[in-house]
Amino acid sequence: MIEKIVKQSDHFLPNSKMIIFGGGFSGQHIAAVSRRLGAQVFCSRRRIEKPGADFVFDSEREDVPPQKILDGVTHLVSCIPPLENGIDPVLQILGDKLKEMPLKWAGYLSTTGVYGNRNGGWVREKDIPKPKQARSIRRLACEEAWLASGMPVQILRLPGIYGPGRSTLEAIKKKNSKIVDKPGQVFSRIHIDDIAGAIMHLISLISKDIHPKIINLADDLPASNLEVMEYAAKLLGQNLPPVEKFDLAAKKMSPMALSFWQENRKVSNQVLCNDLGYSLIHPDYKSGLKDCFLSQ
Numbered sequence: 521m522i523e524k525i526v527k528q529s530d531h532f533l534p535n536s537k538m539i540i541f542g543g544g545f546s547g548q549h550i551a552a553v554s555r556r557l558g559a560q561v562f563c564s565r566r567r568i569e570k571p572g573a574d575f576v577f578d579s580e581r582e583d584v585p586p587q588k589i590l591d592g593v594t595h596l597v598s599c600i601p602p603l604e605n606g607i608d609p610v611l612q613i614l615g616d617k618l619k620e621m622p623l624k625w626a627g628y629l630s631t632t633g634v635y636g637n638r639n640g641g642w643v644r645e646k647d648i649p650k651p652k653q654a655r656s657i658r659r660l661a662c663e664e665a666w667l668a669s670g671m672p673v674q675i676l677r678l679p680g681i682y683g684p685g686r687s688t689l690e691a692i693k694k695k696n697s698k699i700v701d702k703p704g705q706v707f708s709r710i711h712i713d714d715i716a717g718a719i720m721h722l723i724s725l726i727s728k729d730i731h732p733k734i735i736n737l738a739d740d741l742p743a744s745n746l747e748v749m750e751y752a753a754k755l756l757g758q759n760l761p762p763v764e765k766f767d768l769a770a771k772k773m774s775p776m777a778l779s780f781w782q783e784n785r786k787v788s789n790q791v792l793c794n795d796l797g798y799s800l801i802h803p804d805y806k807s808g809l810k811d812c813f814l815s816q
């Protein structure tokens with residue numbers, strides 16, 4: 521809920537201008553909140569007809585945003601995943617132009633996949649990344665490129681992103697959905713309100729010269745797929761879909777889905793919430809799913 525984020529966040533300074541590369545699910549929410557807090561915001565999508573597109577940026581076509589959009593940008597967010605070759609599309613196409621901007625803050629949305637499998641253990645920012653999946657190896661390469669760019673970048677490592685319109689509620693509503701049960705397996709999550717809220721908080725800390733390079737954005741309660749599905753079904757007043765043991769379900773999973781189940785870790789938010797003082801809007805999946813349910 522944008523109101524809660526706006527209430528707990530500082531306004532941008534006058535003449536703040538934000539550019540968001542990849543105005544998808546998270547990007548649009550960050551844009552909406554930033555506008556409410558006084559920033560001028562420009563969001564890219566790959567086609568201008570898509571909702572919320574202020575300009576086109578598509579690595580396949582190498583479209584470069586008009587100079588008037590790049591001029592005077594003070595804040596930048598990149599939500600675009602790595603290319604298949606492991607290169608970051610924004611840095612590859614616009615790297616030199618970005619360095620000319622009067623940037624005060626830049627955020628790169630990454631994934632906690634860079635930590636690799638930890639057999640259910642906690643992962644913290646100080647842990648050395650051990651990515652095993654090809655996409656996480658590419659992601660780590662992009663993190664490193666952003667950190668080496670010379671821009672005032674913070675790497676934001678995200679677990680499963682959810683929010684209104686994209687949550688377990690949609691999975692329950694689907695016909696023929698099944699619940700995969702893998703005892704001991706948990707997933708961490710973050711609601712889009714807390715992605716936007718945490719970004720506003722991190723931006724406000726620049727004036728205090730607090731700018732850690734890498735921050736996990738996760739809620740307080742890693743939980744199993746079964747627990748979350750049970751709660752979502754209860755909210756919807758629907759019967760729980762059939763539960764299927766992982767070993768059987770795995771045989772029918774896409775390689776991408778399977779790769780998520782092959783890694784098990786809990787994402788610590790101690791740096792964000794304790795050291796940096798951010799208050800989560802949705803500390804657990806129950807709070808977050810209730811919000812998704814009420815926003816339907």
Ligand SMILES: NC(=O)c1ccc[n+]([C@@H]2O[C@H](COP(=O)([O-])OP(=O)(O)OC[C@H]3O[C@@H](n4cnc5c(N)ncnc54)[C@H](OP(=O)(O)O)[C@@H]3O)[C@@H](O)[C@H]2O)c1
Nearest residue numbers: 542543544545546565566578579599600601631678680681
């Ligand atoms: N979804 C998750 O659970 C999750 C978890 C951890 C981390 N992440 C990462 O966090 C970031 C934000 O996630 P999200 O779920 O908000 O992403 P999303 O909704 O999929 O949005 C991704 C954005 O990137 C743009 N994009 C993709 N490939 C592009 C390319 N080659 N050139 C130009 N633009 C391109 C898309 O353009 P269009 O708008 O035209 O489609 C879209 O605006 C992504 O990097 C994602 O990989 C996601």
